[in-house]
C-alpha cells in the first residue's frame with residue numbers, strides 16, 4: 001500500500017520493517033542465486049538484494065535482465081549494513097517493474113565531454129551531477145539566507161537592459177521590437193538606485209556575457225548575486241564579503257558533507273574558510289608575480305606535476321595489466337571506469353606541465369596597469385590557503401563606475417576575491433564613484449553615451465552618498481567548493497561560447 005512507500009534517506013527509521021522503494025536501477029549484478037540491484041531514488045542509493053528463493057522465479061528472471069535505468073518498485077525488509085552504500089540494505093520480497101530501459105547510453109566506458117554534454121539530460125542521473133546539484137541548492141539557499149538575515153531587501157533587476165554594466169565587448173544584443181537592447185551583464189546600476197531607497201539591497205539572477213574565449217571559468221549564462229549598500233567603504237565591503245563567503249562554505253559543510261566526500265572535495269581546506277581573509281593591494285600582487293616567490297613557486301609546481309604524472313602512469317599500467325587478466329565482467333567495468341578518470345587526470349597534468357613555463361613567463365613580464373589575467377590569479381590564489389582580496393586596481397583596467405581613490409588617483413577603490421588553491425576570481429566589487437563630475441568625466445572617457453546614463457547620474461544629483469557592492473558568481477563558487485575542474489559541470493544546462501548542446 002501507499003503507506004509503506006519510503007525514500008532511501010528515510011530507511012534508518014524503518015530498520016527491520018517492510019517498506020517499498022521506488023526508483024531506477026543504478027547498477028546491478030547477479031551472483032548465482034542472488035541479484036544485487038543498486039536502486040537510485042533521488043534521495044540516495046540503496047543496495048537491494050533479490051534472492052531466487054524469496055521471489056517468484058519469473059520475476060527473478062525479469063529483474064536479472066533489467067537494464068541500467070529501468071524504473072521499478074521494490075518491497076522488502078530493511079537491514080542496517082555498514083558496508084552497504086548508504087548504510088542499509090533491502091532484502092527484497094516483492095518487485096514491480098514500472099518501465100524497463102534498454103541500452104542506456106551512459107555506461108561505465110569511456111565517454112568524452114562532448115558525448116556527456118549531448119546527453120546532459122541523462123548525465124544528470126550520475127552521482128557526481130547529483131552531488132553538485134545538491135551543493136548548488138545549498139549555496140543558493142545560503143546566499144538568500146545570509147542577505148535576508150542581515151537586513152537586505154531583495155530587488156529584482158531587469159534582464160533586458162539599456163546600460164553597459166561591465167564591458168562593451170561582451171554584450172549580447174537583442175532586437176527589442178526593432179531597437180537594440182542587451183541582456184544584462186550585471187544588475188548593479190539598477191541596484192544602486194534601489195540602494196538609495198532601501199539602504200541595503202541585493203539582486204540574484206542569471207547574467208549574460210558574450211565571452212569570446214574558451215576558458216574553464218567562463219560561461220555565457222551564469223548566475224550572480226549582487227549586494228549593494230549605501231554608506232559603506234572599502235574595508236566594510238571586504239568584511240561583508242568575507243563573512244558572506246564563510247557563511248556559504250559553513251552551510252555546505254553542514255548540509256552536504258557526504259556529497260563533498262563523494263566529490264572528493266578538499267574538506268580540510270574548506271574548514272579553514274573563516275574571516276579574516278588575506279588582503280593584498282594590486283601593486284603588492286604585481287610585486288609577488290614578478291618576484292622570486294613566484295619563480296620558486298612555479299619551479300616547485302613543475303616538479304610536483306612531473307612526479308604526479310609519473311605516479312599516474314604507473315597506476316594506469318597496473319590497471320591495464322589487471323584488465324587483461326582473468327576477472328569478472330563487473331570488475332572489468334570498474335577498472336574501465338577508473339582508467340577513464342586516470343587518463344583524463346593524466347591529460348590534465350600534461351597540459352599543466354606544458355603551460356607552466358608560459359604562465360611563469362606571463363607573471364615575470366607582468367606590466368603594472370593591466371588587469372590580472374586568469375593565470376596570474378591562479379598563481380596568487382594557489383599561494384594561499386584562504387581566499388585573497390586583491391584591492392586598488394589601476395583605473396584604466398576597470399569599469400567606469402568604480403570610485404577613484406582620492407589618495408592615489410591612479411587606482412580605484414575596488415577588490416577581487418580570489419578563491420584559494422587555484423580557482424581565481426569568485427567576486428568582483430567596488431566602492432562606486434559618488435561624485436557627479438568625476439562620474440560624468442569617466443562616462444566620456446570610456447566612450448559611453450551620457451544620455452543613456454542620465455538616470456544613473458541622477459543618483460549623484462539627488463543626495464549622493466558613499467556606497468558600494470559586489471557580485472559573486474554562483475558557478476565559480478561551486479566549482480571552487482566542490483573541486484570541479486570546469487565550470488560547465490556547475491550549472492544544470494551550461495551555455496558556452498563554442499556550443500550550446502541541448
Ligand code: ATP
Pocket residue numbers: 166209211217218219220221222224425426427428429471472473474475476477487
Ligand atoms: P573574469 O575576470 O574572470 O572574467 P570579471 O571580472 O569579468 O571575471 P565581474 O564582472 O567582476 O567578473 O563579475 C563578478 C563575478 O561574476 C566574478 O567574480 C565571477 O565569479 C562571475 N563571473 C564573471 N564572468 C563570468 C562568466 N563568464 N562565467 C561565470 N561566472 C562569471
Ligand code: MG
Pocket residue numbers: none
Ligand atoms: Mg570577465
Ligand code: MG
Pocket residue numbers: 416425428
Ligand atoms: Mg576579473
Ligand code: MG
Pocket residue numbers: 416425427428429
Ligand atoms: Mg571582476
